Amino acid sequence: MELKFNNVSKNYGKKQALSGFSTVMSEGVYALLGPNGAGKSTLMNCLSDLIQPSEGNILFDGADIRQMGARFREIYGYMPQSYGLYPSFTAADTLRYFASLKDIKNPESVITELLETVNLSDCSKQRVGGFSGGMKRRLGIAIALLNDPKVLVLDEPTAGLDPKERIRFRNLISEVSFNRVVIFATHIVSDVESIANNVILLQNGKILRDTDVGSLLESMDGKVWEADVENVNEALGKDSFKISNIVKTPTGAKIRIVSDEKPYQNAHLTIPNLEDVYLYYFNEVAAEND
Amino acid sequence: MFKYELKRLLKSRLFLILILITVAYRGFITVNFFKNYNESIVYDKETAVQINAFLKDAESKQSDRESLRMAVKNAYLEVQEKAATDSDIRNTPGSYGKNLLEDWTIVEAANERAEYILKTYPEQMRKNVSQAALTVNDSSQDAYTVRKNQKIIDKYNVKKDFSLIDTSAADNWLVLTKSFDYFYVFLTFALFFLASEAFCSERTRSLEGLVFTSKKGRAKLFSSRFISLTVIAVFLTVIFTAADTVSALYIMGYRLVVEPIQILPDFIGCMANINILTFIILCNLLRFALLLLAISLAAVISPLLRNIFAVSLSGGLMLFTAFALNIYAKNYIVFDASNPFTGKIDMARYKLYERIRIFLPTCFSSPAAYFEKFDYFRLADFPVSRIAFCLSVTVGLFAVFTLFGFLRFGRPYRFLQKKMIRGKRNGTEI
Numbered sequence: 101m102e103l104k105f106n107n108v109s110k111n112y113g114k115k116q117a118l119s120g121f122s123t124v125m126s127e128g129v130y131a132l133l134g135p136n137g138a139g140k141s142t143l144m145n146c147l148s149d150l151i152q153p154s155e156g157n158i159l160f161d162g163a164d165i166r167q168m169g170a171r172f173r174e175i176y177g178y179m180p181q182s183y184g185l186y187p188s189f190t191a192a193d194t195l196r197y198f199a200s201l202k203d204i205k206n207p208e209s210v211i212t213e214l215l216e217t218v219n220l221s222d223c224s225k226q227r228v229g230g231f232s233g234g235m236k237r238r239l240g241i242a243i244a245l246l247n248d249p250k251v252l253v254l255d256e257p258t259a260g261l262d263p264k265e266r267i268r269f270r271n272l273i274s275e276v277s278f279n280r281v282v283i284f285a286t287h288i289v290s291d292v293e294s295i296a297n298n299v300i301l302l303q304n305g306k307i308l309r310d311t312d313v314g315s316l317l318e319s320m321d322g323k324v325w326e327a328d329v330e331n332v333n334e335a336l337g338k339d340s341f342k343i344s345n346i347v348k349t350p351t352g353a354k355i356r357i358v359s360d361e362k363p364y365q366n367a368h369l370t371i372p373n374l375e376d377v378y379l380y381y382f383n384e385v386a387a388e389n390d
Numbered sequence: 391m392f393k394y395e396l397k398r399l400l401k402s403r404l405f406l407i408l409i410l411i412t413v414a415y416r417g418f419i420t421v422n423f424f425k426n427y428n429e430s431i432v433y434d435k436e437t438a439v440q441i442n443a444f445l446k447d448a449e450s451k452q453s454d455r456e457s458l459r460m461a462v463k464n465a466y467l468e469v470q471e472k473a474a475t476d477s478d479i480r481n482t483p484g485s486y487g488k489n490l491l492e493d494w495t496i497v498e499a500a501n502e503r504a505e506y507i508l509k510t511y512p513e514q515m516r517k518n519v520s521q522a523a524l525t526v527n528d529s530s531q532d533a534y535t536v537r538k539n540q541k542i543i544d545k546y547n548v549k550k551d552f553s554l555i556d557t558s559a560a561d562n563w564l565v566l567t568k569s570f571d572y573f574y575v576f577l578t579f580a581l582f583f584l585a586s587e588a589f590c591s592e593r594t595r596s597l598e599g600l601v602f603t604s605k606k607g608r609a610k611l612f613s614s615r616f617i618s619l620t621v622i623a624v625f626l627t628v629i630f631t632a633a634d635t636v637s638a639l640y641i642m643g644y645r646l647v648v649e650p651i652q653i654l655p656d657f658i659g660c661m662a663n664i665n666i667l668t669f670i671i672l673c674n675l676l677r678f679a680l681l682l683l684a685i686s687l688a689a690v691i692s693p694l695l696r697n698i699f700a701v702s703l704s705g706g707l708m709l710f711t712a713f714a715l716n717i718y719a720k721n722y723i724v725f726d727a728s729n730p731f732t733g734k735i736d737m738a739r740y741k742l743y744e745r746i747r748i749f750l751p752t753c754f755s756s757p758a759a760y761f762e763k764f765d766y767f768r769l770a771d772f773p774v775s776r777i778a779f780c781l782s783v784t785v786g787l788f789a790v791f792t793l794f795g796f797l798r799f800g801r802p803y804r805f806l807q808k809k810m811i812r813g814k815r816n817g818t819e820i
Contacts, residue, residue: 148603173605180599188401193394200391201604201611243600255599 101161101250102126103281108156110142110305117142119305121156129277131292132285133374134302135382140285141181142305144255147283148178160251174203177249179240181256181285187229191220191239194228195246202247214242218272234265238272245276252276254284258291270294289374299374301381308381313374320372320380325357327367344379392614395588399618404587408580415573416630420637423566430565432558433499437492441499441556444486448500449554458554459508466501469493499556506655507552514658518546518764538773542764545661550650560654560666563641564758567634567673571756574677575713577626578684578755582709583702585619585688590698592800602800612799616689616792623681631674638670651761659763669761676754676777679784683751684709686788689795712752719743720756747776751784 103125110118118139132140145151147158149166158165165172185194192211199207215221218238223231228239237257244252257273258266273282274295286292292299292313299316301308309316324344330352341359356370357363358380399405433441448465452458473479473494484493522539525531531539592598592611601607638647651657651669664672687705695701722739726732747753747760748767760780766773 145599148599150599150602170605173603173607176603178599178603180596182596183600184595184597186398186595188398189394197391197394198600198604200394201601201607203604203606203610240600247605 101281102159103251104159104162105143106156106159108143108146108153108158110139110146110151111154117305118146118153121305121307123300123307123310125281125283125298127279127281128297129273129282129284129295130298130300131296132283132300132302133287133289133292133378134285135287137304138287138302139305140287140302141255143302144178144180144253144283144285147251147253148176149173174247175250177244177247177252179237179244179254179257181259183240185228185231185236185239187227189228190225191215191228191231192224194239195242198243199246204247207246210246210248214245217245217276218242219268232265234261234269237261237265237269241269241272241276250280252280252282254282256286257284258286258288266291289378293374301377303382316377317372317374320358320376322369323358323360323380324370324372324376325359325363325367326354326370327357327364328352328354329364342379342383344376391610392617395611395614396618396621398591399584399588399622402584402587405584408584412577412580412626415576416570416633419569419573420566423569427562430562432561433495433556437487437495437499438556438559440487440492440496441503444496444500445503445554445556448504455508459504462497462501462504466497469497499558503556504554507554507653510655511550511552511652511658515546519543522546533771534768534773537771538766538768541766541773542661545764548663550652552653553645553649555645555649557642557646557649557653559642560646563638564654564656566637566641568756568758570634574680574755575717575752577677578680578713578752579706579709581619581623581626581681582684582688582705584622585685586692586701586705587698588615588619589688589692589795589799590696590701593696594698598800608800609796612689612796616685616796619685620682623678623685627674627678627681630677631671634670634674635667638666642666656758657762660761661764662761664761672761673757676757676760676781679781679788680751680754683784683788683791686791686795689799690791693795693798693800709752712750713755715742715746716750716752716755719746720759748779749783751780751787753780754784 105121105123105125108118108121109116121139121143132143134140142151146153147165149169149172152166160168160172160175163172186197189197192215195211195214196207199211204210212221215224218241220235220238220242223235228236231239241254241257244254254273258269261269270291273284276282277295284291284296296313298310298312300310301316309319311319328349328351332346332348332353332355341357341361341363343355344358345356347354356376357367358376444465445462448462449458452461469485469490472482473490476482476490479490479494482490484490486493486496519542522542525539526536526543528536587594592601601611635647646653647666650665651660651662654666657669687708688701691701691705695704719739719742722736722743723733724736724739743759744767747765753759760777765776767776767779768774769779
């Protein structure tokens with residue numbers, strides 16, 4: 101199974117939302133990481149055939165997905181960043197409705213199984229209007245999984261969820277990721293660390309890095325430092341390095357620094373994490389939540 | 391799918407609000423009519439029975455229609471003469487009613503009916519046919535005039551078997567029927583707004599991503615949504631046809647309802663071979679065509695504007711303009727402000743009305759006008775029925791709107807994108 105992005109670009113008038121995006125994906129979990137406006141949702145909309153790329157194409161096992169049409173949608177599952185549901189429908193009715201749209205014959209057993217998977221069995225007869233944000237998200241992933249997709253796309257799946265729901269959701273994504281291409285867009289670094297095998301860093305519509313998590317962290321070796329400083333304000337005022345974390349101590353503060361060069365005499369190298377990667381590439385502190 | 395779409399529509403707040411307003415509006419018109427019904431009727435039911443008994447009795451005694459007409463007329467003249475010489479007509483016992491005054495009322499109405507059914511209507515038809523025949527045989531006439539007159543002969547040279555019965559109740563029924571014209575204007579708007587909400591619901595609820603990435607998303611959703619709205623339109627049409635029939639039966643009685651529509655003087659020029667019940671059904675079918683057009687209008691605008699308010703506003707303005715034009719032109723008789731019983735025809739409006747009835751589907755909100763006279767217009771050298779042409783226009787628009795709506799449903803981005811790419815090629819920005 102291969103999903104190939106071939107020089108995909110998308111312009112909105114003069115604004116280039118996506119520029120020459122090329123990569124090849126096979127089974128596994130891919131995280132699209134980037135700040136707001138990086139082009140993550142545009143890429144997903146292109147993949148979902150909701151918008152047409154200005155240039156390039158996307159191939160699934162060698163066939164253009166636009167030409168595949170319904171054949172591609174048959175093996176495609178998508179959960180958008182934000183979506184509404186019909187409040188008067190129950191969870192089971194909502195799944196039946198989408199099962200019909202996805203042309204699934206005899207959907208009842210699939211629906212029961214999915215409600216179990218997303219832990220909504222007890223609420224199957226409850227109206228969706230009364231669901232919490234997390235429950236709606238879980239129902240959203242159940243909708244995306246109804247047709248047992250080979251390509252599963254999740255746009256900001258954990259946005260707006262409380263920590264408990266986020267953990268539950270991450271586990272859910274890990275559970276369902278077997279034997280599929282799972283792509284999820286996020287600007288929340290901890291999600292990537294927990295579930296992704298591969299990371300694509302996007303900024304201004306362009307790929308900054310496209311690699312696996314281990315390699316990405318390896319590339320940061322020798323660039324992440326920790327140092328004890330007396331004057332935090334003085335450290336913050338320096339432009340030559342980026343501070344990813346500050347912990348106050350009795351004598352001043354312990355700061356975590358991302359820098360190509362040793363920032364202080366007393367600084368020592370430490371193990372990089374994805375937050376450091378985010379800071380290094382995007383020059384802003386990664387979001388823990390939104 | 392269809393089941394869920396219908397369920398969703400029927401449970402929507404907008405539907406409930408519109409249904410409440412519809413019931414209240416219809417109820418208001420009906421209650422208001424029947425509140426004043428006893429004051430507005432020409433005769434009470436008992437007198438109508440007496441008139442019909444008199445006519446039946448006269449009919450049984452005469453072998454041919456002319457003798458019958460003369461017998462009724464003589465009876466009327468006789469009672470009139472008696473009444474003229476009697477100083478106390480209320481206390482003088484009558485032959486047909488309780489007193490001479492009742493006799494007068496009965497024979498006057500009977501005579502009026504007999505005159506219309508036995509003389510006025512057949513003479514008018516004979517006149518139409520004989521004049522048309524002269525033109526058809528005139529070689530100096532152009533092809534259109536000959537064809538038109540041939541059509542007149544075909545349409546009016548048909549014998550109508552009227553029963554000799556009292557039709558005064560029909561006047562009230564016609565008043566009620568026409569008072570519903572604005573109701574159907576409202577109903578068209580209501581269904582259009584409901585359809586706009588339905589076709590924009592993915593956008594309104596941010597469901598585009600979930601719905602349009604489904605295998606059969608667009609086609610299946612559009613068809614089931616369209617069918618659901620059509621089912622609602624069918625349901626409304628059936629309900630209001632039934633209501634119209636029940637009120638017609640209540641006001642006129644079964645005997646009159648199954649009479650040819652031409653028995654009513656308002657429809658003396660009607661060339662369709664239909665009875666009053668068929669007329670009620672046809673009127674509602676024409677209104678149904680208008681409702682379907684309103685649904686397809688919502689379907690075609692929704693992918694372009696995508697926002698329920700923009701769709702409702704733009705489509706609502708289109709419908710409003712079309713209805714306003716119809717209402718303005720329809721009222722071509724301008725009544726004198728000081729005397730509401732006298733009026734004159736505004737020829738400019740009348741001509742406008744004759745033109746718009748050819749192509750403007752909103753004219754189906756008051757369909758009776760299509761049945762009142764020989765209603766053909768000139769198209770090249772051929773006389774073409776206004777109702778048939780307007781119905782064809784409506785069906786054509788419906789088909790184009792539905793097809794375009796179907797092709798564009800859920801694909802607004804592509805439409806905008808094509809504009810964008812075109813703009814880029816031309817060096818302009820969108």
